[in-house]
Amino acid sequence: MRxxxxxxxxxxxxxxxxxxxxxxxxxxxxxxDGGGFSLTLSHYARVFEPLYLAVIWRSILLALxxxxxxxxxxxxxxxxxxxxxxxxxxSLIVLFVVPMWMNFLARTYAWMSLLETNGxxxxxxxxxxxxxxxxLYTSGAVVLGMVYNYLPFMVFPIFTVLRKLDPSLLEAxxxxxxxxxxxxxxxxxxxxxxxxxxxxxxVFMPAVTTFVISQLLGGGQFTLIGNLIQQxxxxxxxxxxxxxxxxxxxxxxxxxxxxxxxxxxxxxGGIL
Amino acid sequence: xxxxxKKAYLWLIFLxxxxxxxxxxxxxxxxxxxxxSWEGFSLKWYIxxxxxxxxxxxxxxxxxxxxxxxxxxxxVGTIAAIGIYNLKGWRKNFxxxxxxxxxxxxxxxxGISMMILFIALSFPRGLTSLIIAHITFGLPYxxxxxxxxxxxxxxxxxxxxxDLGATPREAYTKVILPQILPGVFTGFLLAxxxxxxxxxxxFFVTGNGVENLAISIYSMARRGINPKIxxxxxxxxxxxxxxxxxxxxxxxxxxxxx
Numbered sequence: 031m032r033x034x035x036x037x038x039x040x041x042x043x044x045x046x047x048x049x050x051x052x053x054x055x056x057x058x059x060x061x062x063d064g065g066g067f068s069l070t071l072s073h074y075a076r077v078f079e080p081l082y083l084a085v086i087w088r089s090i091l092l093a094l095x096x097x098x099x100x101x102x103x104x105x106x107x108x109x110x111x112x113x114x115x116x117x118x119x120x121s122l123i124v125l126f127v128v129p130m131w132m133n134f135l136a137r138t139y140a141w142m143s144l145l146e147t148n149g150x151x152x153x154x155x156x157x158x159x160x161x162x163x164x165x166l167y168t169s170g171a172v173v174l175g176m177v178y179n180y181l182p183f184m185v186f187p188i189f190t191v192l193r194k195l196d197p198s199l200l201e202a203x204x205x206x207x208x209x210x211x212x213x214x215x216x217x218x219x220x221x222x223x224x225x226x227x228x229x230x231x232x233v234f235m236p237a238v239t240t241f242v243i244s245q246l247l248g249g250g251q252f253t254l255i256g257n258l259i260q261q262x263x264x265x266x267x268x269x270x271x272x273x274x275x276x277x278x279x280x281x282x283x284x285x286x287x288x289x290x291x292x293x294x295x296x297x298x299g300g301i302l
Numbered sequence: 303x304x305x306x307x308k309k310a311y312l313w314l315i316f317l318x319x320x321x322x323x324x325x326x327x328x329x330x331x332x333x334x335x336x337x338x339s340w341e342g343f344s345l346k347w348y349i350x351x352x353x354x355x356x357x358x359x360x361x362x363x364x365x366x367x368x369x370x371x372x373x374x375x376x377x378v379g380t381i382a383a384i385g386i387y388n389l390k391g392w393r394k395n396f397x398x399x400x401x402x403x404x405x406x407x408x409x410x411x412x413g414i415s416m417m418i419l420f421i422a423l424s425f426p427r428g429l430t431s432l433i434i435a436h437i438t439f440g441l442p443y444x445x446x447x448x449x450x451x452x453x454x455x456x457x458x459x460x461x462x463x464x465d466l467g468a469t470p471r472e473a474y475t476k477v478i479l480p481q482i483l484p485g486v487f488t489g490f491l492l493a494x495x496x497x498x499x500x501x502x503x504x505f506f507v508t509g510n511g512v513e514n515l516a517i518s519i520y521s522m523a524r525r526g527i528n529p530k531i532x533x534x535x536x537x538x539x540x541x542x543x544x545x546x547x548x549x550x551x552x553x554x555x556x557x558x559x560x
Contacts, residue, residue, distance in 0.1 A: 040382030047438040048404055051415030107315055110308045129319045131542040135501050135516055136535040139523045140322035143337045153338040239408040256410050276411045287406050
């Protein structure tokens with residue numbers, strides 16, 4: 031085929047709207063306050079103040095807890111899906127995907143009305159004479175929102191790997207005298223690790239960067255990195271600090287994605 | 303026994319996934335503002351919804367942005383995919399990696415970086431900036447949907463068309479394009495869906511009071527719960543289901559063709 035004039039509009043677009051903006055964030059993260067064009071690392075230094083380290087730590091902790099819960103809930107689901115007969119499998123997967131077609135904000139908002147003090151859960155509990163619990167605006171609600179939104183991201187990659195698992199390996203393990211638990215620990219789980227790894231990234235990444243879930247379900251009491259970044263741009267107008275937080279976030283995520291995709295290079299991608 | 307337990311577990315997970323959505327849909331038809339007790343069927347919130355000028359404008363913006371940005375992404379992305387397909391070696395890898403960048407980058411960073419760009423260029427933020435941002439994150443989905451279709455083509459087909467007397471333009475529009483069209487359409491639908499679903503990028507890139515639906519839902523949800531939100535979300539959900547049904551049918555048809 032012919033020469034690549036066809037790439038120019040695309041390259042121009044990507045440079046102008048993807049690469050230049052990221053370079054601008056990098057520039058602002060290094061630009062000293064108070065005019066001029068002198069560069070500084072002081073914005074990055076601020077990230078390490080105890081106040082902000084606490085925020086980063088909280089984001090990582092809540093995202094980790096959600097990721098672990100997603101793994102514990104999701105792995106059995108993936109196993110059951112992978113083991114179900116082909117005809118059922120398709121409908122089960124569709125059933126699993128449909129809730130994701132609801133707008134992300136909607137799914138988070140739906141939990142607000144379930145968890146609030148006058149909400150359905152408390153009304154049902156009331157029938158049994160249980161005092162209303164305050165569930166909304168707790169760290170538990172934030173974790174719940176993360177698990178609810180990102181659980182499918184854990185299930186699909188694991189399912190994709192498990193489905194391709196050669197059944198004769200399981201028979202071999204059984205023939206060689208392994209009990210089901212041992213088969214799982216020594217054969218199934220190790221072989222599914224690529225899926226588990228991409229599941230972990232696909233849950234952890236959006237969980238650690240969210241600012242919507244923490245705002246709606248945490249009621250603004252649980253500042254995460256995402257909230258901190260948002261505040262720097264929209265409330266305190268501290269672009270330098272916001273930019274350095276963004277750069278750190280981006281580097282962490284692109285690095286971990288790079289690592290995962292390298293260890294997963296031989297594996298095909300999951301279901302979109 | 304074991305099979306029953308597995309089934310029960312799966313249904314519990316489904317209950318967890320569906321209960322909030324069902325409650326949300328159900329209470330969009332509730333006669334009262336109560337979020338906990340059912341006071342009879344009513345279309346009151348839908349009527350109020352259609353009379354709410356702000357929400358209707360936001361809905362119009364969402365559709366406009368999605369249609370324009372997905373169309374633009376489909377055109378630019380398809381041409382780009384043909385270009386990428388013709389590349390070799392490190393250049394190809396490099397461009398494919400850059401293509402993935404907007405997908406891999408956290409939404410919030412994409413949103414903020416584009417906001418900074420528009421401010422730095424003193425480009426007015428509003429409908430146009432939203433459309434530019436949505437084209438940008440829609441493009442990779444088109445490229446990724448079209449590339450596999452190109453890879454399935456017979457590598458000789460372009461030269462064959464030229465040998466048979468087609469001009470290069472004719473070879474592209476009459477031979478290549480019809481063959482990759484399913485991929486283009488899938489990419490368009492994906493870009494469209496991503497655009498309708500996007501909140502984070504739009505939130506940062508917009509200005510001058512221009513809102514899409516996600517932004518108005520967010521500002522309403524922050525003020526508390528409102529049955530009108532339930533109504534608009536129910537409609538949106540129905541629309542997305544119809545949309546995804548189309549995509550699935552397309553995908554299944556195109557895989558059946560192979």
